[in-house]
Amino acid sequence: MVKITIGAINKVPGSSKNYKTGDWRTLKPVIDMEKCKKCWICYKFCPEGCIKKTDDGPETDYDYCKGCGICAYECPFKAIEMVMEER
Amino acid sequence: MVKKVIYGNHAVSYGAKDARAEVIAAYPITPQTQVVELLSEFCASGELNAKFIKVESEHSAMAACVGASATGARAFTATSSHGLALMHEMLHWASNARHPVVMANINRAMGPPWNIWTDQNDSIAQRDTGWLQFYCSTNQEVYDTTLMAFKICENDKVLLPGMLSLDAFVLSHTSEVVDMPPQEEIDEFLPPYNAKYKLDLEDPRAFGSLMFPDWYYELKYHQQTSMEEALKVVEKVGKEFGDRFGRHYGLVEEYRIEDAEIILVVSGTIAQTSKEAVDVLRKEGMKVGLVRMRTFRPFPKEKIRKIASKVNKIIVIDRSISFGSEGAFFTETKACLYNEKDRPEIWGVIIGLGGRDVTVEDITKIAKKGKDGKFKINEINWWGVKL
Numbered sequence: 001m002v003k004i005t006i007g008a009i010n011k012v013p014g015s016s017k018n019y020k021t022g023d024w025r026t027l028k029p030v031i032d033m034e035k036c037k038k039c040w041i042c043y044k045f046c047p048e049g050c051i052k053k054t055d056d057g058p059e060t061d062y063d064y065c066k067g068c069g070i071c072a073y074e075c076p077f078k079a080i081e082m083v084m085e086e087r
Numbered sequence: 088m089v090k091k092v093i094y095g096n097h098a099v100s101y102g103a104k105d106a107r108a109e110v111i112a113a114y115p116i117t118p119q120t121q122v123v124e125l126l127s128e129f130c131a132s133g134e135l136n137a138k139f140i141k142v143e144s145e146h147s148a149m150a151a152c153v154g155a156s157a158t159g160a161r162a163f164t165a166t167s168s169h170g171l172a173l174m175h176e177m178l179h180w181a182s183n184a185r186h187p188v189v190m191a192n193i194n195r196a197m198g199p200p201w202n203i204w205t206d207q208n209d210s211i212a213q214r215d216t217g218w219l220q221f222y223c224s225t226n227q228e229v230y231d232t233t234l235m236a237f238k239i240c241e242n243d244k245v246l247l248p249g250m251l252s253l254d255a256f257v258l259s260h261t262s263e264v265v266d267m268p269p270q271e272e273i274d275e276f277l278p279p280y281n282a283k284y285k286l287d288l289e290d291p292r293a294f295g296s297l298m299f300p301d302w303y304y305e306l307k308y309h310q311q312t313s314m315e316e317a318l319k320v321v322e323k324v325g326k327e328f329g330d331r332f333g334r335h336y337g338l339v340e341e342y343r344i345e346d347a348e349i350i351l352v353v354s355g356t357i358a359q360t361s362k363e364a365v366d367v368l369r370k371e372g373m374k375v376g377l378v379r380m381r382t383f384r385p386f387p388k389e390k391i392r393k394i395a396s397k398v399n400k401i402i403v404i405d406r407s408i409s410f411g412s413e414g415a416f417f418t419e420t421k422a423c424l425y426n427e428k429d430r431p432e433i434w435g436v437i438i439g440l441g442g443r444d445v446t447v448e449d450i451t452k453i454a455k456k457g458k459d460g461k462f463k464i465n466e467i468n469w470w471g472v473k474l
């Protein structure tokens with residue numbers, strides 16, 4: 001039996017990471033590396049901090065990307081396409 | 088023991104100081120300003136070792152108190168009327184996260200039109216935020232209730248925030264004698280707050296995170312059972328306070344109800360006026376008594392049932408109105424009697440909104456009208472309304 005703490009105080013800080021908010025996504029950003037100029041505008045605009053800088057270019061963390069599409073909207077080179085999520 | 092002649096507002100300040108509040112965050116509003124003025128002086132002089140946080144609004148004041156309480160500090164604030172309304176969101180936060188913040192609310196009418204005088208609509212409007220609500224009728228009770236509120240709210244069976252209310256000007260700006268026990272005796276009565284879970288860098292916790300439907304419901308159950316538990320704790324703490332300091336408090340104060348056939352149910356300072364009215368009527372031979380409601384949340388249902396079982400008539404006098412319904416105390420009193428076999432007749436009277444004066448004569452006339460059965464049933468009885 002799970003026992004709930006008073007006021008639902010969470011004894012495991014940082015455990016929100018266990019909840020993969022990427023599940024909410026209906027559209028998924030797909031980056032075309034040919035078009036990407038590594039300007040990092042997507043990295044700066046991502047409200048969830050889901051875009052990682054790598055030597056090869058931006059990398060999306062699909063565990064937490066909610067598919068808001070801000071990266072695709074902001075990309076000056078139209079290098080990010082929002083495609084329907086298939087599960 | 089120190090006796091001082093002080094304002095109701097300053098009785099709050101002394102209460103918070105003697106309770107050794109550790110964090111005070113407040114925003115000034117008439118008629119509450121003196122409460123925090125004096126507390127800020129206590130902090131500046133070092134008489135009170137508390138962090139005084141100046142904020143830009145009451146919403147922030149309560150947010151600061153919630154944060155402080157989460158660290159395990161004893162947090163206090165004071166406000167009134169529109170200030171309390173602005174706190175509304177954070178009132179839920181304090182209660183739902185189970186932070187035993189204590190607040191003094193000076194009962195003042197809500198505008199517009201602007202009115203700085205007393206009625207209870209500000210605090211009654213916060214009925215469902217999960218705060219304990221106490222209504223005071225003397226400056227002494229204001230001081231005592233400030234001390235008791237911390238002990239009640241911090242009790243591990245309660246762990247809910249609490250607000251004490253006092254009538255604008257009638258108490259807030261009126262001087263009365265207040266007897267304050269020695270600090271060491273208060274410290275014995277009210278030891279430091281020891282939070283079970285607190286914000287602590289060495290032992291981190293997360294507060295106020297997401298909760299899905301599969302457990303949120305249980306938390307609400309716990310809040311309600313804690314409220315019910317608070318009924319016992321209020322009485323226990325009131326008795327301990329009385330045993331130590333000579334002034335006993337319960338959920339309600341009963342006045343001359345032993346053989347009463349008709350009783351008045353009143354709260355706040357109207358209760359003091361009503362006691363005089365009861366004395367006048369008793370001299371005339373009328374068997375009338377008074378029940379002064381000290382607690383509105385939790386509502387002392389069992390107590391009311393017990394009292395009501397012995398009388399024929401009850402008049403509930405409200406200094407508030409729930410628009411579209413009736414006076415709040417009237418609704419609650421009726422509701423807890425509905426399943427009783429022998430219910431007394433019961434009427435609701437609305438009086439004194441926006442600080443309209445309530446005199447001994449008003450109350451004696453109300454009691455007589457009730458005795459003669461001349462009040463409207465199932466309708467609001469507006470007392471002295473100019474049409």
